[in-house]
Amino acid sequence: MSIQRRRTRSPRGSGELLADEIIDAATDLLLDEKEAAAVSIRAVATRVGVTPPSIYLHFADKDALLDAVCARYFGQLDEQMARAEAGLDDPLERALSLGMSYIRFALDTPVLYRQAFARITADNLSKVDEILAASAFVHFSRTVGELAEAGMFPASQVADIVLEWWSAAHGIASLMISKPSLNWGDDLARAETMLRSVCLGRVVMGVAECREPDALRGFLARLRDS
Known part of the structure; x- marks a missing residue:
């Protein structure tokens, strides 16, 4: 009892x-x-x-209470990502720092991370979704927007690229949580290499304005020769 x-x-x-x-x-x-x-x-x-x-009196049911737990969690994520981008003028380095901050936050709180993303999203944005959008999505969007302004890729692709980079960070974090025995390297070295590859690869695709493998290989060959 x-x-x-x-x-x-x-x-x-x-x-x-x-x-x-x-x-x-x-x-x-x-x-x-x-x-x-x-x-x-x-x-x-x-x-x-x-x-x-x-x-x-405060929460209608257990689901509402868990939503409040997740909302607070994503609010803390927002604070950590704000610290990760502070003082970084180069948007590419800032994108990498944001991604790594996201991954570290997930690894530090794996139970909350799994629970937060286990919540099923309805057709309309919930309060939890709004807070998540104001954390990860806003920080990534600001940085990707600066890269678009610098001519790295068209402004029309910003939303798509934000989703791609966010998905990459989320996927790496989820795999590291579920499979910690894989060869991730010291101090998340493997995760950083993967994120850097995604960021640089997307920029190359944008600058080269080509997606077909042969065209992309040709662009890279000309880049090496120059």
Whole structure:
């Protein structure tokens, strides 16, 4: 039988503080148990020291609570990516730094990362999607936009390239989490090489204005000769 901690009555106007405590407790429970199934309303209430009905005053159900956990997670991702691009004037180096920051963040919090991307996206953007779009997508978009302004590729391709680079970072992070025994190298060396290849390869495609292998090989051969 679980023992619920007694909790003193919160002062007037502290509903937001209690909501934060609930999100903290749900996050801790998810990290401890490593699966969303363990995050029940009753278990979270026990951790906070309130009754289950108190949880429902702030979150309609378990899904809403997990959405709040994921929204906070993506807010933290936004802060980390902002630090990753600070002081980097070269947009190509900034793109690489953003991608590596994204991967490191995922590796530091694999349980939350898996849960955040396990949430099914509806046709309309949820609050979680909006926060994610304001973090990873906005940071990548700003940098890719600068590369387009520099003539690396047409402005019409910016959204597509952002999705490609984001997918590359997400795919590498997911594989490193699920298959950590692969030869990733020291200090994420393999991941950095892969991301750099994606970034530079896309720029070459944009500058060369060719996608067919023969045309691309010809462009690279002329580049080497020059």
